[in-house]
Amino acid sequence: MSERAIIVGAGPAGLTLALELCSRTRIQPVVLEKTGFMGGISRTANYKGNRIDIGGHRFFSKSDRVMRWWLDILPVERPDAGLDPETTDLVMLVRSRLSRIYYLRKFFSYPLSLTPRTVWNLGLWRTARAGMSYFRSMLFPVRPEKTLEDFFINRFGRELYRTFFRSYTEKVWGVPCAQINAEWGAQRIKGLSISRALLHMLKKMRHSPDLAQKGTETSLIERFLYPKFGPGQLWEEVARRVRDQGGEILTNGNVVGIRQDGAGRVLGVRATHAPTGDTRLFEGQLFCSTMPVRELVQALDPPAPAAVRGIAGGLMYRDFLTVGVLCRDLKLKNRTPAGLERVKDNWIYIQESGVEVGRLQIFNNWSPYMVADPRTTWIGMEYFCNQGDAIWSRTDAELIDLAKRELEAISIADPADVLDATVIRMPDAYPAYFGSYDRFPALIQWSKQFENLLLIGRNGMHRYNNQDHSMLAAMLAVDQIISGARDPDALWSLNTEQQYHEEK
16 A cells, blocks of 8 residues: 555544455545544443433434445344344344324324324314314425525424424534524425425335335334444444554544645644643645544644635534433333333433423333343433533532433432433534634635545544445545546535435
8 A cells, every 4th residue: 555545533434445445446544533432423332231312313324325335344144144133243233213292291203294193292272273283384484495494494394383393403414494594494494394294105105114114214214223232333443444454543543634735635634642642743645634623723733814714713512411311110101912011212302491400311122132131221311401501510429410301300210210321422413504614615615625634424524424425425525536537516515405415
């Protein structure tokens, strides 16, 4: 390998790029990871054999290329072919998706559907108001659609927006929906609306979708793949393959400087090894950044223009923490002919007022192998925050006490049934579509001057991508490296339209 690619970040984008370079070129990847873990926000934390999927990751993509890539790493379980998860670790499980909204101490389908249960839980008067509000939004949509509030009202009506979207979304982002760019809705929710949800419900009555589910909106997907031990298992296996094929991955390496020549080329990256304090210069011919754009611009030497530094400095992120709580049992139950059993939800969106928790995961339902003792219930209570605010600044003991009180307050679990707990913090988890984001296109244009620098990944592009979009950007980048046809616009156009680029 005569050339080297310096890759900042061992998340889905960085590790995909590294393995693609190893498999398809003679360029040696050198990955610098700030933490000691693989996968970025897609990593799996392990606490006494109980695993936490940070943020929850369904392995589903409308891209055949991504699906094939995943299954080359971890094939689908097939006991008849020797791929039995009881005896083999490197497998994907096929899982059913169930996500519901918890509101008024009752469950509502997510996405919302007009079923007798929904009408019963909401009540006739609320349902009638929601219906009238929805038809009004169809006849008189908000134009121009500038904010996330406009986006929700146009697709669900003002009444459903106020009931099911406003408080949860503002809990996630910490600012009113009227201050968030409508592009976030287009990015994350895409074509979902009441009419799409109703059409999907009618289709379900006719047939059961196969695993591909090509014609289904991503928010409505009902089956997905999942690594036996969570998403981090896949990225740890990818990292192993990168190393086996001659790539380097250095952990606990914090990038503190990026040397450039001022004429459109990056020359090297300086990184400090946290345990020793040693700083080392990494030189190469190609550089790829998945680190937050704000940090990238701050690290440039010589500095970026003042206007670019101003945009980067105003980019905002939402941080995130999970309180993992091990319980003997939950109060939430399903009634079955065999008796009461634990609910089947992967996620539960907490819409209740008076509590700070935003979402709850039940890890047993992602994979039974995520839990050390299957007789217990292992849940993740998710809190959205900013570094330095009241939630983030609490000690782990205080956060665990908060989680116990909130479980009791919304009738999910009895504090006496809590056996153990831990806290996992994730800074810069979600790139925000406010702050200086309205000026971000100017920064994108400036970044294109660097002929040997690629920006990919969720934080690298300051875009709320799913992991498959980050992977597609990495794959497309390697395609361009091999062909010699540099086209940064093609990378930035991924996941900006209703359909994936290969489906246009």
